[in-house]
Amino acid sequence: MSERTGFVNRVRMSDSCSSTLDLASLYGRQRRVLAWVFGINVVTFAIMVAGSVLSGSSALLSGTLDNLGDALTYALSLAVVGASAHAKARVALVKGLLILGAALVVAGQIVWRLTDLHAPEASTMSAAAVLNLIANAVCLKLLSPHRHDDINMSSSWECSRNDVIEGVAVIGAAAAVWMLASPWPDLLVAVVLLAIFLRSAIRVLGSAWREFNPLDAVG
Numbered sequence: 001m002s003e004r005t006g007f008v009n010r011v012r013m014s015d016s017c018s019s020t021l022d023l024a025s026l027y028g029r030q031r032r033v034l035a036w037v038f039g040i041n042v043v044t045f046a047i048m049v050a051g052s053v054l055s056g057s058s059a060l061l062s063g064t065l066d067n068l069g070d071a072l073t074y075a076l077s078l079a080v081v082g083a084s085a086h087a088k089a090r091v092a093l094v095k096g097l098l099i100l101g102a103a104l105v106v107a108g109q110i111v112w113r114l115t116d117l118h119a120p121e122a123s124t125m126s127a128a129a130v131l132n133l134i135a136n137a138v139c140l141k142l143l144s145p146h147r148h149d150d151i152n153m154s155s156s157w158e159c160s161r162n163d164v165i166e167g168v169a170v171i172g173a174a175a176a177v178w179m180l181a182s183p184w185p186d187l188l189v190a191v192v193l194l195a196i197f198l199r200s201a202i203r204v205l206g207s208a209w210r211e212f213n214p215l216d217a218v219g
Contacts, residue, residue, distance in 0.1 A: 030146055030153060037139040037160065038074035041067050044135040051128025057120035057177075058113050058190040059170045062106040063132055066166060066197070069098040070159050077156045089208045092155045096205035099159070103197035110190050113183070120186050122178035129174055133167030140164050155204050162200050166193050 048064035051057075076091045140160040147157035169189045176185030 026149065030149065033142045033146060034074050034077050034156065036142055037156070038071060040135050040139055041071040041074060044132055045071055047131055048128055051124055051132075055121040055125040055128065056118065057125045057170075057173075057186050058106070058109050059173045059186050059193065060120070060125055060128055061109055062102070062190055062193045062197075063129070063163075063166050063170055065102040065105050066159075066163060067132070069102045070163065073098060073159050074156060077153070089151060092151050092204055092208035095155050095159065096201050096208060099162075099197055099204060100201040103194055103201060106190060106194050106197065110187060110194070113187060113190075117183050119177055119181055119183045120174075122174050125177065125186075126171065126174040129167060129170040133164065133171060136160065136163035136167050151207055155207065158200055158204060162196055165196060169193060 045064065045067040048060060048067050052060040052064045073095045076094055079091070140157070140163070143153065143157045143160050146153040148154065169192060173185045173189035177183070
C-alpha cells in the first residue's frame, strides 16, 4: 500500500470516527431534552387533572389530555433516539394516533357539556392554565434546537408547540369566562383546540406515512 493510499484511508477512518462521535453527542443531547420534557409533562398533567376537575372546564380538560398524550409521546421518543428511520416512523404514527385520540375525547366532552351548560370556575381554571403555559413554554424552548434533527424530534416539537397555543387559548378562555360569567368562551376555545389537535394529528400521521412510503413523497 502506497503512502498516499495509507493517508487517504486514515483520513476516511478519522472522518468516520468523527461522524460517529457527533451522532453519539447528538443522541445524548436528544435524550436529555426528552427526559426533561417528559418529567415536566408528568408533573403538569397532575396539576391539570386537579384543575380541570375542580373548575369543570372543557378547555382545561383538553390540556389535561394533551399533557397525558405528550408524556406518553416523549417516553416513546426517548425510547427510539438513535433508532432506525423506520422505528421513528412507527413511533410518529403512534404519536399521531394519540393526538387524534385526545381530539376525539375533547369532542365527546364538548357534546356532553352542551347538554348541561354551566360556567366553569374561572379562578381555578386561570391558575392551572398559567402553570400549564409556563411548563409548556419551557418544553418548547428545550425542543426548539432539535426540531429539524429527525421525524422523532420534529413530532415532539409539534406536540410542544400545540401545548403553548393551547395554554394561551385556555388563559384567554378563563378571562372571558370571568368577565362574561358564561360557559361559551370555554366551549369555543375547546372547539378551536379540537381543530388544532386534528390538524396536528393529520400532519404527524402524514409525516409517518411518507417515511413508510418514500415513493409517495417523491411522487
